[in-house]
Amino acid sequence: MRDLTYYYSAHSAFAYLGSARVMQICAGHGLTLVHRPIPLSPVVEAQGSLPFRARTQAHVDYFFGREIERWAEYREVPVVPFRPTHHDADYTVASGMILALGDRGVQVDAMAHALLEAHWRDDADLSDTQMLGALATWLGHDAEALLAAAQTPDIAAQYAQNAQAALDAGIMGSPTYILEGEMFYGQDRLEMLERALTRPFAPTRWSNPPVQAT
Template sequence: MSETTPDAIDYYFWINSDWAYFGNPRLKAMGERYGLPINYYPVDIGAVYARTGGIKLPLRSKERRDYRFLEMRRFRDILGMPINLEPKHMTQSVEIPSRFAIAAMHMGLRAHDLVHAIMTALWVEEKDIEDAATLVAIANGLGLDGAAILARSKGKEAAGQYYRNTDEGIANGMFGAPFYVFRGEGFWGQDRLEMLDATISRALGKPAALADLKAAS
């Protein structure tokens, strides 16, 4: 992964997050329009919650879980992005796909396309992203060498990076995901992307990249 620089967007995310899935296209568009690199940092959200007071989804109240579904429907319709509200293979453990994405980045491969394809596989295509063969197929479909990525993901380098991402995210103020950081200022949630956009626009003296909430291509 690239080194963090003052003029970059640091993106801390849980690779099976519905909200990260919703935010990915707009985040990519922002990076492209501003000419900013985006540093992709998959994290262990369970560890984040344990250290910052968060509550895992299965343990939340019915009222909070019901409202989450309502918000998912709203953003699905506003953004025009398909999503299964209760995907068949939802899991709380995502170290395997997280390390897979990290390994690809360590190999200098495109981060966004692979990360978003993994999220789409879970939230739209009803695929099991904890399954190694599924991950290899996803990467192959992007013209990458899935087997090589998988082999590298099993090493200590990818594991160590996964834990460092989590520690560094918390050090940067992260308590939930997705969490975006620009010049030391954090923004929690894909519904804060317009705030991030406004902040970058002012900092760089450029027109805002996002005109509305519609999904960018």
């Protein structure tokens, strides 16, 4: 089976919008989804992009408004009609729960999707350990043990390694999918990704000069 490496944050709107679809593509094409949850803002900012707090109100309104609404309708995915109440809360423990289950397999897929869904469909606070424990129990896990595992130094180290791997790979945002070295940034590229599984795109001929500092 081929691997599809999946960089995303546990609170990402567009990771949520593409979550069910990417898992459907993997199931239909015999792909193994390899999870790489990351702390999104540090990765994006290290690549030189503006944090959302520094972007214009027009950009934020569009991103957290019409763009999400349209994609939610297109993907037939329910979303809250506002920016989640706790969107700026720390989602480190939530990410740790994914990592504590491994980097692939049905349990990891289910946990990742459930966290994204809880945040974007139910307005859940991903820093609330009581909520996280209830979600873990609902998925059939020992919530106390999983929460403890999610907060160990080993898991913190894995999370940091994922962030560094994302930087090294040139990841610009969440979600980003990498298939055999080919990057597909954004859930709106999933149809291109699926096509590449049966009919790969021609090698790039594009060449850009280095960006000069101003």
